[in-house]
Each structure stands twice: as C-alpha cells, then as structure tokens.
Amino acid sequence: MTECRICGGAVEEFLDLGRQPLSDAFPRPADVDAEFFYRLAVGHCVECTMVQLMEEVPRERMFHEDYPYHSSGSSVMREHFTRTALNFIETELTTTDPFFVEIGCNDGVLLRTMAESGIRHLGFEPSAGVANVARERGVRVRTDFFEESTAAAVREAEGPANAIFSANTICHIPYLDSLLRGVDALLTPDGVFVFEDPYLGDIVKKTSFDQIYDEHFYLFSVRSVQAMAERFGFELVDVERHPVHGGEVRYTLARAGARQPTPAVARLLAEEEAQGLARPEVLQGFASSVTRIREDLVALLRSLRADGKTVAGYGATAKSATVTNFCGIGPDLVSYVCDTTPAKQDRLSPGVHIPVKSTEAFTASYPDYALLFAWNHAEEIMAKEERFRESGGQWILYVPEVRVV
Known part of the structure; x- marks a missing residue:
C-alpha cells in the first residue's frame, strides 16, 4: 500500500507487470549489463480514484538528451497536431499578441504551426535531442521541466499564457502538484489548460495493458481528473474523445467558476459509472x-x-x-x-x-x-x-x- 500522489489517500494495487526496463532505453549490445530495472505495478486510489504506478522512475532516467521518440514520425499524428494548433488559434488565441505554451513539445510537431502563424509561443522540452529538432523547425523551446519554479520564471519574463497545452505528457509527471501550481502561476485569469493522454476507460475496455509503462505514471479518467482539478482550484469544463494512441481524452481545465462545463463532462462521467471504472x-x-x-x-x-x-x-x-x-x-x-x-x-x-x-x-x-x-x-x-x-x-x-x- 502507498499514498496517492494527488490526494494522499490509500492506493490499492491491482496489477503487477513484473520487473521491467526503461521503456525507451534501447541499449547497444555492449551496454546491456548497465540496464536499469524497476517493478511495474499499478494501483488505484480509494479516495480520488486516480490510477497510478506504485513505483516512480526518476525523470532524468527517462527524459534526456538521447530520448528517441519523435512525434512527427506518424502522418496521423502530424495531421492531429496541425488541426489542434489551428483550433487553438481560432478559439483561444484571438486576443492581441496571445501567448501559447506547450508542456512536452517534443520535436515541435504542434508548435511549428504556431510559429508559421506568427503566434507567440514557448515549448517546454527537457529532452535536449528532440528539443534541438524543434528549434531547427523555427520553434521556441526551453530545455527544462515544467514545474512551479520554471513556470513562474516564464511568467515574469514573458507575461501570462492564454492557453497551456500538453499531449501525452501530463500522465508522465508524478509531481502534478507542482505542475498545477505552475499552470496557476502562468495562466491568464480566463485562460485554459488543455491536455490529452491515454484514457483509462479505453485501456480497460480494450485490455491494452501495454499502455502501462514507466513514462505513464497516471492513467486518467474523467472522474479522477475532475477531483484533481478541484483540489488545485481548477474546474474540468470540457472533455473530448480522440482515437489517437489507442484512445485518448482531451481534458480542458479552467479556473473554478470561469467557464460553464459542457454537457460532455456529465455524459462521460455517466459512461464511466456504467462501466464501473472506479470499482475494484x-x-x-x-x-x-x-x-x-x-x-x-x-x-x-x-x-x-x-x-x-x-x-x-x-x-x-x-x-x-x-x-x-x-x-x-x-x-x-x-x-x-x-x-x-x-x-x-x-x-x-x-x-x-x-x-x-x-x-x-x-x-x-x-x-x-x-x-x-x-x-x-x-x-x-x-x-x-x-x-x-x-x-x-x-x-x-x-x-x-x-x-x-
């Protein structure tokens, strides 16, 4: 038993996938003796229902200069992120000189559209190799982890962000308390924090257990994200299903009371209740x-x-x-x-x-x-x-x- 990283409640283990290596560390034959292993087990919080790993892998072991994943490798994902960027430009970035921030921008697949559209932007990307690829594409990148201190530094230097976005990254970050305080420090009063990650409902329905690995510390549901948002002064105001990466949900958070939640939130909460997603x-x-x-x-x-x-x-x-x-x-x-x-x-x-x-x-x-x-x-x-x-x-x-x- 361990404590929930979000609310401090008890976490009950329900699946043990055994001794596992770093999922994105592909060793040379001469380096196999130096591989890092950990126990990959997953549990759910009996209080806020957040599903999470039982053991944390140090972030520096996963996200570093040689991180090999490039988001631009799939034409489907390139099209997905282009549509996402254009939607932000049309809906949230309509003020004079808007500012857009992405957490985990990888090789700049989304921010490239922002750069080409003349939108003031900044990507956080701790993995130097892919960050350099993004820079070569004309994207502004800070090679750093997004957390309370780095977000505050950006706010002081560049002002508040109208929208903060992240794809397939927030579930990687155990220290969501610091991240959400960073979002609070950086976001405008009427701004939105939007993130998309693999959806627990799809993982359970499809038995896609391979979505569980070192980088995916959390497996989000609408119910657990709603509880997390409320704990840090935000409100879940919209959800949207996406078929990419085997099934994801895009969550939109705003400051409590700033926006009216859409009917989609209640609908997906009802679906989770019917699926029994929070039941042991x-x-x-x-x-x-x-x-x-x-x-x-x-x-x-x-x-x-x-x-x-x-x-x-x-x-x-x-x-x-x-x-x-x-x-x-x-x-x-x-x-x-x-x-x-x-x-x-x-x-x-x-x-x-x-x-x-x-x-x-x-x-x-x-x-x-x-x-x-x-x-x-x-x-x-x-x-x-x-x-x-x-x-x-x-x-x-x-x-x-x-x-x-």
Whole structure:
C-alpha cells in the first residue's frame, strides 16, 4: 500500500507487470549489463480514484538528451497536431499578441504551426535531442521541466499564457502538484489548460495493458481528473474523445467558476459509472484479462516457432517493452523488431534484447508473421505494408485479444 500522489489517500494495487526496463532505453549490445530495472505495478486510489504506478522512475532516467521518440514520425499524428494548433488559434488565441505554451513539445510537431502563424509561443522540452529538432523547425523551446519554479520564471519574463497545452505528457509527471501550481502561476485569469493522454476507460475496455509503462505514471479518467482539478482550484469544463494512441481524452481545465462545463463532462462521467471504472472488481477483472492475453500470445508464438515459421516485430514502441518483458518474449520467439527511428536501429529492445532493425530489413525479406507492437497505428502501417500481406504474410495483434489477421 502507498499514498496517492494527488490526494494522499490509500492506493490499492491491482496489477503487477513484473520487473521491467526503461521503456525507451534501447541499449547497444555492449551496454546491456548497465540496464536499469524497476517493478511495474499499478494501483488505484480509494479516495480520488486516480490510477497510478506504485513505483516512480526518476525523470532524468527517462527524459534526456538521447530520448528517441519523435512525434512527427506518424502522418496521423502530424495531421492531429496541425488541426489542434489551428483550433487553438481560432478559439483561444484571438486576443492581441496571445501567448501559447506547450508542456512536452517534443520535436515541435504542434508548435511549428504556431510559429508559421506568427503566434507567440514557448515549448517546454527537457529532452535536449528532440528539443534541438524543434528549434531547427523555427520553434521556441526551453530545455527544462515544467514545474512551479520554471513556470513562474516564464511568467515574469514573458507575461501570462492564454492557453497551456500538453499531449501525452501530463500522465508522465508524478509531481502534478507542482505542475498545477505552475499552470496557476502562468495562466491568464480566463485562460485554459488543455491536455490529452491515454484514457483509462479505453485501456480497460480494450485490455491494452501495454499502455502501462514507466513514462505513464497516471492513467486518467474523467472522474479522477475532475477531483484533481478541484483540489488545485481548477474546474474540468470540457472533455473530448480522440482515437489517437489507442484512445485518448482531451481534458480542458479552467479556473473554478470561469467557464460553464459542457454537457460532455456529465455524459462521460455517466459512461464511466456504467462501466464501473472506479470499482475494484472491474480493475481486478482487467488484470485477469491481461494474464489471459499473455498466455494466449506466448502459446501462439511457441506454436509458430515449433512449426518453423518466422516472426518479426513491427514497431519498437515504448509499449512493446511492457509486452515483451511481461510475457517473456525474446529473440527465440521474435527474431527482430523493425522500426523507422534511426536512434533505435542496430540496438536491442529493452530488457529482452531483441535486435532492432530498419523497416528496410522487413521489406527485404518478409517474415511469415509480424507481431504488431504499434497496434495503435495499425491502419496506417497495414496500408503502408500492403506488399507484406500480398506476399502471404500475416499480422499478429493482441489488443483487445490475441488474433491473426
């Protein structure tokens, strides 16, 4: 048992995914002995219902100069962030000289649109490598973590922000008390704090347990975000479902009483109540489904190996570290994983040490089966790799259940 990082209530563990490595640390063969491991377990707060990891990984181990993930790598995500930026420009950034801040701007995929539109902006990005990519694209970046002290420094230097946005980052930050005090310090009285992250409701419904890894400290629901907002003087005024990354919710927070909540908030709260998302027995049922997927996936891969079939992984994602290490899937079952990210190629997957190769290796000699770790981009990837299917290749998926397509 541990204390909730949001409200101090008791956190009850409901799923243990075992000994895990850093999900985005792809070691060279000579460096495998220096890998960092931790216990990946998740619990829920009996008071505010916030779902969170039982053990925190130091942020400097995850977000650093060599952080390999680039948001611009997917055309779907590029389009998503362009639409998001244009929507902010049309709705929240209509005053004279508006100021827009993004927490975790990565390679500038969203802020590039702000820069091209002449919007005064600033991105916080502690990972120097991707921050430099953003700068090369004309984006203003502060290579730093967003917290109370850094937000106050920006407020003093540049004035208040009309809107603060973050995508797939807020769930990474255990110290949300400092972050929300920073938002309070930086935001205008009528401004909004908008963030989108993987949605607990989708994770439970789809049994997408690979959304749980070191970087995802929190798994948000509308109920838990609403309680968190109220605790720090904010109000949840809007929610919006998005299909990206396997199912996310975009949350809009404003200062308490500043805006009228939309009907969407009440609707999604009612859906969560019907799903039983805060009930311990529902979360325990999710944990049982995770165990079943592990058993089914390992049995399938062992059967294919016994039949002499070749299997490669597709997408050296952070999520894949959870799957391979929890299931014990190594190079004996999956010969290699292909990925488009140069920083991951010619290295080994975290923990289980499956070789990572370029997608050119995949197309040069197709395997019999491809285990799709990047299942959240399935439509985009399968369309791109149509020749694999035409050659007789088949895809293995494990969300929401193990199946061959």
